[in-house]
Amino acid sequence: MSVADGAVEPAAAGVPADLAVIGAGPAGLSAAVVAAEAGLRVVLVDAGIQTGGQYWRHPDEWHLDAFAEPEHTGHHHWARYRGLRERLRRHIDAGRIVHRAGRQVWRMDGDARSGFLLRTTAVAGADAAAVDDRAIRAERVVLAPGAYDRxxxxxxxxxxxxxxxxxxxxxxxxxxxxxxxxxxxxxxxxxxxxxxxxxxxxxxxxxxxxxxxxxxxxxxxxxxxxxxxxxxxxxxxxxxxxxxxxxxxxxxxxxxxxxxxxxxxxxxxxxxxxxxxxxxxxxxxxxxxxxxxxxGFTPQIELVVGAGAETRIDVDGSLVAVVDVDQRTSVTGLYAAGEVTGIGGAVQSCAEGELAALAAAVDAGLAISAATARRLRRRLARGRSFAVGMHRASPVPEQWATWLRDDTLVCRCEEVPLSAVRATVTDLAADDARDVRVTARPGMGMCQGRVCGFALSCLVAHETGRTRRAVDVEPLVRRPIGTPVRVADLAALAEPAGPADLSPRKERS
Known part of the structure; x- marks a missing residue:
């Protein structure tokens, strides 16, 4: 049944969500609203206090109405964002979606058989006292975490x-x-x-x-x-x-x-x-x-790798999630949408989010429009073709390392120069980025390789004469703790992990 039939009850306290969506950018917003409209009870988790992700980043919500025209902020597809945001608001008011803003998922365990358990922590400036948000259970998960600058x-x-x-x-x-x-x-x-x-x-x-x-x-x-x-x-x-x-x-x-x-x-x-x-x-x-x-951009792939889902190196050199035509990953009950499956832009991300939501609804036994799914698949095929052409036209120059000096810092957190990376390969016979990382410490600082990881893997491949492969890059992003986490949230692991309270409540100020 659809939500229009009134068959969807608000999520009750202690009841796992049908679907958790991680990320509230173009892909995540689209996935959340389409899933709710298909009849699923959804919890939307995002690090941002406001929705929109990096692409639709905007001034605070109190001033949103002043930015109705895209020219005011340099946005594209602004009307689309406002439409998604309004649909989200209606579903939140009706209890079909619970929005947990200002929360980061630092660990994800489980599968479709036992259900997924999302461990979350509050971001800086958010409400850290929301103990009920620390553990969120869901039967299925859509990963739409986006990307950051390479x-x-x-x-x-x-x-x-x-x-x-x-x-x-x-x-x-x-x-x-x-x-x-x-x-x-x-x-x-x-x-x-x-x-x-x-x-x-x-x-x-x-x-x-x-x-x-x-x-x-x-x-x-x-x-x-x-x-x-x-x-x-x-x-x-x-x-x-x-x-x-x-x-x-x-x-x-x-x-x-x-x-x-x-x-x-x-x-x-x-x-x-x-x-x-x-x-x-x-x-x-x-x-x-x-x-x-x-x-270019680097997909936030940590949760994909942590879940054990299959990955590959995309045409632009990024490590991305492998998905089928409906955005299913190799892990049953886990879907991926947006830049985490390959950098393709906001319109592409929206379509992937919609298709992932429809796949989750089908897997939950709900009826969907087959025609809509076919239309989205065709749209994605065109978009992916364009993205491949764009990446092939705009590759990182093969010999960019020749611009560097021996004293050029590769890792700014640990202050590791290029000379140390090279010495680890030539003198200590390190043959992959993980060995170099353990020995010379690039990628071992505050950012854990998020800034230098791509460059490090390219430099090591160049020095060793090897091609970058997914198995070489995955160790740089495989982390038992995916994001910075508060000590109180780690201490809470000693407590029984009951389902989160997914009952609707007013947004925190």
């Missing part, structure tokens, strides 16, 4: 004023604050255009957008681009903004070093060949106070 080290990348492109955009979206006055945006991929356009709207002078690859790489995928007309329209909008503001776009150009005393004052820009090697004599220095690096 980092590559260069000399000077630890200086204040060097930021991930996503961090720059987050400040613009959430606070309408620019991180500098004169900037260079560097890396690869279409996301550079979005960040540069946002900076210009905020009054920042963008001296250059440095794209590491040649635009001719896009020529091999014209049909894939035509399958996504929305992307073409979006790109045309960026092109118009660049012409209007006279933003120079330099292809096959990279930032090889950042300079400054105490903070950024300059960036070394150089031309590169097709493999990413610097062309001698092309280096020049740009006076800037902000360097925004965008090398």
């Amino acid at each position: 980092q590559l080290p260069v000399p000077g990348w630890t200086l204040p004023g060097v930021m991930a492109a996503g961090g720059v955009q987050a400040m613009l979206k959430a606070d309408q604050v620019a991180a500098g006055r004169r900037a260079v945006v560097a890396g690869t991929g279409p996301f550079l255009l979005a960040v540069a356009a946002g900076l210009v709207r905020a009054g920042v002078e963008v001296v250059a957008v440095c794209e590491a690859n040649a635009l001719s790489r896009w020529a091999v995928t014209p049909l894939r681009a035509l399958q996504e007309p929305g992307k073409l329209v979006e790109g045309a909008g960026y092109a118009a903004a660049f012409v209007r503001h006279r933003i120079p776009v330099r292809t096959r150009t990279v930032v090889t070093a950042v300079t400054g005393e105490g903070r950024v004052t300059g960036a070394t820009i150089a031309r590169v060949d097709s493999a990413g090697r610097v062309r001698p004599g092309t280096e020049r220095t740009a006076d800037v106070d902000l360097v925004a690096f965008g090398w």
Whole structure:
């Protein structure tokens, strides 16, 4: 039955949810509302105090109505977010969805036979006293944790004023604050255009957008681009903004070093060949106070790996979850949607979330629209084709490590230089990233390899002459504790783990 028939009762205290959705970005929001509409009782868990994830990051909810137009915050598909948010609100009010905001899942155990147990902890600034939220039980789980910025080290990348492109955009979206006055945006991929356009709207002078690859790489995928007309329209909008503001776009150009005393004052820009090697004599220095690096994104794969689900290396080099045509992972009762299955954008993530919810409903014995599922599968096939073309047109340069010096820090947390990584391989015969990590300690600091993990695995593969494989990368993200956790939540493990109270209650202020 559907919720319209009134057959779904609000989740009672001590009753496991039919479905837990982890993440409230495009994929998670879509999964939660579609699952509720299919007749499942849902608990939505997200680290954010507000819904929307990184893509729809926005000012606080009290001012949401002031941002009805996407131009105000640089958002795309803003009307879609507002629609999802309104559907979520209605389901929360009706008791079909329980929203646990400001909570991170730091461990997940179980399976579809015994049920899943999610261990959660409060994020900084959230209500840490919600003891009933520490353990949440659900019969099935949709993982939609999203992704974060991929980092590559260069000399000077630890200086204040060097930021991930996503961090720059987050400040613009959430606070309408620019991180500098004169900037260079560097890396690869279409996301550079979005960040540069946002900076210009905020009054920042963008001296250059440095794209590491040649635009001719896009020529091999014209049909894939035509399958996504929305992307073409979006790109045309960026092109118009660049012409209007006279933003120079330099292809096959990279930032090889950042300079400054105490903070950024300059960036070394150089031309590169097709493999990413610097062309001698092309280096020049740009006076800037902000360097925004965008090398793509890294899926938050920790819970997937922790659950024992199958993974693979995607076309962009990311470790992603393996799913079937309906978003089921290799673990029964566990589904994955959004960037954790491959970086493809918000529209793709929404469709994956919807399909995952429908699959969960089918597996729970509920009837769904077969036509809707077929439509979503076709939509996803087109989107994935475009994503493959985009990643092939915007790869991380093969020889990016040649930009580094021996004293360049690879791991900023543990201050491990490139020379230490190389010495571990050449002198101690370490042949994979895990061995290097244990010996030289890159990835053993505060971030646990989230910042340096991709670069470390690439460097070790380069030094050993091996191809990066899923089995080489998984040890870098396999953690018994997936996120920073409060001591009180660890101490609570000594207490009996009863089901969480999933009864509706007012949102905390």
